Amino acid sequence: MTPKSFLKLAPLPFLAAGLPALAQSPADTQLAEVVVTATRVPTPVERVPASVNVVTREVIGERAYQTLPEALSTLPGVTVVRSGGIGSNASVFLRGANSDHVLVLVDGLPANDPSLAAGAFNFGDDTLGGFERIEVVRGPASTLYGSNAIGGVVNLITRAGGDSPASPEVDVGVGTDGTWRGTAGLYGSAGAADYGLSVEGLTTDGQNNTPKRLRRPGTGDKDGAETVTATAKGVYTLGFGTVEGLVRYRDAQFDLDSVPSDEPNYEGESENLTWQVAGTAALWKNQLTSRLAVGQTIYDRSFTDRPDANDSGTSDDRYEGTRSQLDWQNSLAVSGAPELRDIVLTGGLTLTREDVEFSTLSVSAFGPFSSAVDERADSLALFAQAQARAFGFLDLSAGVRHDRPDDYGSRTTWRVGAVAAVAELPGGGEVRLKGNVGTAFKAPTLYDRFGTNSFRYVGNPNLRPEKSTGYEAGVEADVAGLGRDDLVRAGVVYFRNDIKDLITFQYNADFSSTVVNVGKADSEGVEATLALRPADGVELAASWTWTDARNDDTGIRLLRRPEHALAFTARLEPVDGLMLSPELTFVGQRLDATYADNGNFLGTRGVGGYWLANLAATYQVTEGWSLYARGSNLLDRRIENPSGFAQPGASALAGVRGRF
Secondary structure, three states: HHEEEEOOOOOOOOEEEOOOOOOOOOOHHHHHOEEEOOOOOEEEHHOOEEEEEEEEEEHHHHHOOOHHHHHHHHOOOEEEEOOOOOOEEEEEEOOOOOHHHEEEEEEEEOOOOOOOOOOOOOOOOOOOOOOOEEEEEEEOOOHHHHHOOEEEEEEEEEOOOOOOOOOOEEEEEEOOOEEEEEEEEEEEEEEEEEEEEEEEEEEOOOOOOOOOOOOOOOOOOOOOOEEEEEEEEEEEOOOOEEEEEEEEEEEEEEEEOOOOOOOOEEEEEEEEEEEEEEEEEEEEOEEEEEEEEEEEEEEEEEEEEEOOOOOOOEEEEEEEEEEEEEEEEEEEEEEEEEEEEEEEEEEEEEEEEEEEEEEEEEEOOEEEEEEEHHHHHEEEHHHHHHHEEOOOOOOEEEEEEEEEEEOOOOOEEEEHHHHHHHEEOOOOOOEEEEEEEEEEEEEOOHHHHHHHHHOOOEEEOOOEEEEEEEEEEEEEEEEOOOOOOEEEEEEEEEEEEEOOOOOOEEEEOOEEEEEOOOOOEEEEEEEEEEEEEOOOEEEEEEEEEEEEEEEOOOOOOOOOOOOEEEEEEEEEEEOEEEEEEEEEEOOOOEEEEEEEOOOOOOEEEEOEEEEEEEEEEEEEEEOEEEEEEEEEEEOOOOOEEOOOOOOOOOOEEEEEEEEO
16 A cells, blocks of 8 residues: 555544653753653653754754755764765664664654665655654663664654644745755644644755766766655644644655666655554543554655666666554653652553565566565564652663564563762752663564565575664763853763674675674764853854774674764854854764776775865844755765765755744
């Protein structure tokens, strides 16, 4: 069933449940930023033992981000690798773990594509219309969410509600490379109902994803993309809790290239439908809350390649994947005593079903090849977690989860963590020590076990889950001064992640390939962050990440993980109403699969680092209306990341946004 046909099933079944809330003191609720992803319940970020970053809607607007990779590229511990410009495949690595070790959620519902190789998520398809915020949690999180969360979790939280019953919004922009974008939205709060509706479109002629050094005479076509995204979300408050619903649909069409050749007739399309209905029930004078949610993520992807000057072959591949999930979560807030308060006990279960269908067809000088796969898998998970604050300064958490699939070995994961406010600083602020240790896993996907493709790949049904043990420890400080409570925020954290039973490709003597459990990988590193707010209208931030990710059997570094990464960002308001947001990032040396200028494969080699400079400006013309502009790759650097794929050169975008 494709997403388009599934949209006909608009009257979705209703399942009631409740949104749990962490017991907090009045000071906590007034001063602290609250996140949900790191603990599955709303928790002040200073009391979370894991490393968390939040990209808000305000930041997305001020920096004029268009795509999800742009919004993530300056975060510590995050490496973004894109096979070209807008619409091309994009992978995210967290703390040196594999790109398929990142679990992506939409409002808490897993969104990884079950039909994609290794069950990864393509970050290159999504624009940002309809998202309220993005929460990124680094480190093992399988205790909370199950498979894939070895490196961390990215939660895309959609938008609903407003200051009035109905607030229309528009955003229209035009840029170089034939780029046009537009978003129309309607948000509001009417009585007991909060809602949000948005439609976003983006089209671009793009630039050529094949580097100039690899292009052949007669080639050089641009690789463009078109995306349309529609999001609808509603939350209705009842006397006993809330009812909520979400529908998000995206259709992305894009041109592709294939290393080391330019492919003028290689095209793809990816449709995605995500829906979820949920509800909350507050019981026992709001001490017990229960949330029951059901939803689906549905993908329909197709890729076609027709004969061209470089390639006389033809291919036509189709991948359909559906993940259905029922999640029941209960949270009990216990009053406790002065020595142990803010106790929250959380537990529940998750039922998951994955369905995939593959069909591939290729015709070349070696003859025709076709294959078809239709498989299904079910899984049940039970989870429990406890949080509490001890002695007024020590936040403790512990959790355990057991995942039992129906067709391969089960896994039990656990995690414990703590945050201790160890010192109050003169003039205000505090120093906190934080750390956590836990286990995680990644299940072999249906593609890993049963998939086939035109290049003689055959899945391995006997695969075992990948498993890991990870920990982090660090210190962070908030410093007051110059009459400001938020003058400085600084932090340093050391992390390590040991992964066993890695699922990797194996090439056979008959030129076929499969995947097997072999070897181990270790990654360790340091993340250092610094944010300064010396005056009104001046915010400066910097981060440095050192990562050493290696194959534990060979000692060789893992591909595409830079040893050093730097990011410098600022938020400057030189005059009233004008906001400048410069970005300067550095991606250091790394190993990659490399190609000579004539297209010959050179093997795995080190590639040099590069700097990337961007600048966004926003000017508020009137209340609610503003002009914006963004320049990307201002130095027009020639960048290949990964090797063999050209990142866009200098480009610009300008537009207007506002609400009526």
